Amino acid sequence: MTPAAPSSDPNPRSSRDAILGRIREALRVPAPPPHVLDRQLVTAAEPSVEPRPEGGRGFPSLSVLPAEAGRPWLPDGGATPEERLALLTDNLEKLRAVVHRCDSADEAGRVVAELARSSSWQRVAWHHDALVEPLLPQLPCEAVAVDGADGSDKRRLEACDAGLSSCELLVAQTGSILVSSRLSGGRGLSILPHVHVVVATISQIVGTLGDALEATKARHGGQLPSMLSFITGPSRTGDIERILVLGAHGPKELHVILIG
Amino acid sequence: MTTLEHTAARPAKETDTRPFAETAETGGKATPKRQFLRDAEAHVADTGHRSFVRSALGGYYTSRDTQKARYRDWEHARDAASLAKWSAVNRLDELLEQFASRFEARGGTVHWAANAEEARSIILGLLRKAEAKAIIKSKCMTSEEIHLNAALEEEGYGVVESDLGEFIQQLRGEPPYHFVFPCMHVRRDEISTLFHDNLGSEPTDSPEELTMIARRHMRQLYVNADVGITGANFLVAETGQISITENEGNARLTAALPKMHIALVGIEKVVANLDDLSVLLPMLATAGAGQPMTCYNTLYSGPRQEGECDGPEEMHVVLLDNHRSAILADPEQRDSLHCIRCGACLNVCPIFKNVGGFTYGTTYQGPIGSVITPHLRGLADWNHLSGASSLCGACSDACPVRIDIHHHLLHNRRNAARTAPNWLEKIGHRLFVVVASRPWLFRIAGWIARHTMGLARRLKPPLVREWLASRDLPSPPAESFRTAWRRRQRSLPSPSQGSPA
Numbered sequence: 001m002t003p004a005a006p007s008s009d010p011n012p013r014s015s016r017d018a019i020l021g022r023i024r025e026a027l028r029v030p031a032p033p034p035h036v037l038d039r040q041l042v043t044a045a046e047p048s049v050e051p052r053p054e055g056g057r058g059f060p061s062l063s064v065l066p067a068e069a070g071r072p073w074l075p076d077g078g079a080t081p082e083e084r085l086a087l088l089t090d091n092l093e094k095l096r097a098v099v100h101r102c103d104s105a106d107e108a109g110r111v112v113a114e115l116a117r118s119s120s121w122q123r124v125a126w127h128h129d130a131l132v133e134p135l136l137p138q139l140p141c142e143a144v145a146v147d148g149a150d151g152s153d154k155r156r157l158e159a160c161d162a163g164l165s166s167c168e169l170l171v172a173q174t175g176s177i178l179v180s181s182r183l184s185g186g187r188g189l190s191i192l193p194h195v196h197v198v199v200a201t202i203s204q205i206v207g208t209l210g211d212a213l214e215a216t217k218a219r220h221g222g223q224l225p226s227m228l229s230f231i232t233g234p235s236r237t238g239d240i241e242r243i244l245v246l247g248a249h250g251p252k253e254l255h256v257i258l259i260g
Numbered sequence: 261m262t263t264l265e266h267t268a269a270r271p272a273k274e275t276d277t278r279p280f281a282e283t284a285e286t287g288g289k290a291t292p293k294r295q296f297l298r299d300a301e302a303h304v305a306d307t308g309h310r311s312f313v314r315s316a317l318g319g320y321y322t323s324r325d326t327q328k329a330r331y332r333d334w335e336h337a338r339d340a341a342s343l344a345k346w347s348a349v350n351r352l353d354e355l356l357e358q359f360a361s362r363f364e365a366r367g368g369t370v371h372w373a374a375n376a377e378e379a380r381s382i383i384l385g386l387l388r389k390a391e392a393k394a395i396i397k398s399k400c401m402t403s404e405e406i407h408l409n410a411a412l413e414e415e416g417y418g419v420v421e422s423d424l425g426e427f428i429q430q431l432r433g434e435p436p437y438h439f440v441f442p443c444m445h446v447r448r449d450e451i452s453t454l455f456h457d458n459l460g461s462e463p464t465d466s467p468e469e470l471t472m473i474a475r476r477h478m479r480q481l482y483v484n485a486d487v488g489i490t491g492a493n494f495l496v497a498e499t500g501q502i503s504i505t506e507n508e509g510n511a512r513l514t515a516a517l518p519k520m521h522i523a524l525v526g527i528e529k530v531v532a533n534l535d536d537l538s539v540l541l542p543m544l545a546t547a548g549a550g551q552p553m554t555c556y557n558t559l560y561s562g563p564r565q566e567g568e569c570d571g572p573e574e575m576h577v578v579l580l581d582n583h584r585s586a587i588l589a590d591p592e593q594r595d596s597l598h599c600i601r602c603g604a605c606l607n608v609c610p611i612f613k614n615v616g617g618f619t620y621g622t623t624y625q626g627p628i629g630s631v632i633t634p635h636l637r638g639l640a641d642w643n644h645l646s647g648a649s650s651l652c653g654a655c656s657d658a659c660p661v662r663i664d665i666h667h668h669l670l671h672n673r674r675n676a677a678r679t680a681p682n683w684l685e686k687i688g689h690r691l692f693v694v695v696a697s698r699p700w701l702f703r704i705a706g707w708i709a710r711h712t713m714g715l716a717r718r719l720k721p722p723l724v725r726e727w728l729a730s731r732d733l734p735s736p737p738a739e740s741f742r743t744a745w746r747r748r749q750r751s752l753p754s755p756s757q758g759s760p761a
């Protein structure tokens with residue numbers, strides 16, 4: 001890559017300005033709000049016509065229906081920790097993920113070791129993390145760190161049978177696992193190996209997607225990880241005659257180890 | 261016989277008949293309208309194809325209903341989703357600027373493309389800069405819209421579609437049949453033959469085994485690719501992130517392993533806040549594929565950051581206008597930009613299910629494609645799509661963001677009637693008004709019709725010939741409705757004699 005490489009846009013400013021100019025011109029005529037059942041919501045979501053001091057229109061959004069209000073129309077996220085745990089487990093099983101409940105890190109280590117033996121894994125990829133590391137001593141096969149001193153090598157990762165990672169949190173409402181490039185060993189670990197094993201504690205379970213996004217913003221502040229991914233079940237496709245097949249390109253198997 | 265080659269091979273002459281409504285404006289050879297009529301006729305006659313497509317959609321209806329039932333109030337969720345998109349599209353300028361500045365603050369680059377040509381040249385420029393040798397691509401309808409693959413291949417770049425459906429379509433040399441289910445029209449034995457011929461795999465009739473063949477084939481391609489190209493489903497202005505929804509994991513791999521990630525995204529994809537996705541992501545999955553959530557919903561805020569162990573060195577977002585600002589300028593149809601491309605309107609559309617995806621001849625098929633294509637490619641040539649609707653409203657009912665799709669089709673018809681009136685239709689309507697508003701004339705016209713219907717059935721004169729080719733006229737009634745009514749009134753007992761019960 002030469003630093004002197006010419007910019008790929010012949011005239012970047014002009015297209016940007018032309019597009020924004022056309023948009024502003026178009027928006028001079030307001031569009032009526034959609035036909036919704038609950039007219040009260042409209043007022044709350046309306047782009048304010050009051051100009052803000054710094055110019056432009058206001059910035060409302062769905063925060064009219066704040067996450068704390070529970071959004072009583074979306075699928076339920078569970079009211080108590082017990083409900084959330086039950087809902088999460090149920091959703092994950094429906095998605096054909098395998099849930100393992102463990103009391104301790106030691107027991108979790110035995111579960112992973114058993115998985116490794118029964119599927120004859122040769123190599124397992126992992127990353128440095130307080131939940132992941134205790135599982136390694138019991139592993140009956142080679143373990144490869146993706147965030148070691150020698151850096152991540154995608155060919156080496158491709159040769160691994162399974163990836164062992166932690167996650168940001170788990171969402172009861174949808175049975176999703178939120179992984180990130182910062183806390184879950186980068187981008188490749190949770191997607192390239194044939195099997196993905198997630199270790200988490202039950203305290204990481206949140207109710208809804210709204211709660212998950214809120215908590216993630218609060219945790220990372222303005223510096224969000226470069227990738228945040230909601231994983232909802234093992235990789236799947238229905239492209240052939242709309243028949244469900246697991247393991248299209250991502251992991252065929254998803255194991256969730258819940259400690260606590 | 262369900263193959264589409266069969267359709268394409270039909271001689272043009274045989275189907276070169278025009279229905280009553282069409283007049284002299286299509287003098288030329290293969291106008292989009294003629295192609296539509298020809299392909300529609302062929303598909304409708306192909307009952308094997310139709311029942312295959314219907315049965316492929318059968319599972320979708322069941323799982324969609326199961327998932328919808330998990331919403332405590334689906335209609336209310338639709339309200340929220342449509343308002344989120346409405347409030348974003350109506351301040352698109354601010355949100356795009358906000359997105360661009362926040363995304364660039366994290367080390368990515370935003371490019372603005374006014375049209376398809378510009379988008380292609382931006383992407384080609386990036387590939388040259390990266391000295392790309394192998395390109396992997398995940399499903400991106402915007403790239404179909406600008407015919408990116410053809411442009412890349414012309415410049416000598418090999419590009420592999422990684423989504424299974426798109427990969428199958430790429431091998432078949434066909435565009436997607438449905439913008440969410442690209443190869444839903446292809447039978448497994450055809451796929452088996454295709455893989456056997458192209459990848460040297462053993463024939464099989466198991467969808468599972470076929471998927472694994474593609475999986476094995478693709479893995480090294482991900483690892484070897486130096487540039488990954490994706491689309492995006494949402495741009496989040498608040499956080500400067502792009503959001504990609506997929507089931508297979510191919511987009512995750514495309515954005516993880518190559519050293520450059522390019523995302524090509526339409527400007528209408530922006531939403532204001534990250535929180536908006538907590539409503540839009542599950543609804544996209546439920547409406548589009550009957551899932552609680554699509555398997556991978558991933559947010560990217562730039563290239564690999566300090567302290568992360570992998571990810572691309574560079575990330576570029578190409579924002580594409582390509583006539584979207586023209587749709588924006590029409591306040592009546594502006595909401596067609598709210599579309600989140602879930603595909604639900606196609607899945608429920610009786611026209612789509614009968615004429616099939618290719619008949620539309622558009623990048624975006626089905627009801628929403630019929631609404632926006634006239635804006636993207638010109639009303640004069642594409643207005644016939646507004647007629648490809650029974651106006652039953654199934655599309656509008658299915659739409660998670662409450663786009664009033666079937667009324668927009670009606671609006672397009674009105675606009676076309678204003679700008680390019682169909683004279684034969686106009687004369688017909690005038691004539692009808694004259695006749696229908698004069699009882700004596702109406703009576704005479706009725707008499708003539710009753711007495712010539714039988715003849716028309718036998719002689720099949722021009723104008724009704726095509727209509728009669730696949731339909732039959734009922735036998736003419738012996739008397740007019742008015743005569744029958746009068747007779748009936750007379751034979752009934754008069755109200756004073758009848759019992760009040």
Ligand code: SF4
Nearest residue numbers: 599600602603605659
């Ligand atoms: S118009 Fe509505 S139903 Fe159709 S694809 Fe777009 S969002 Fe889905």
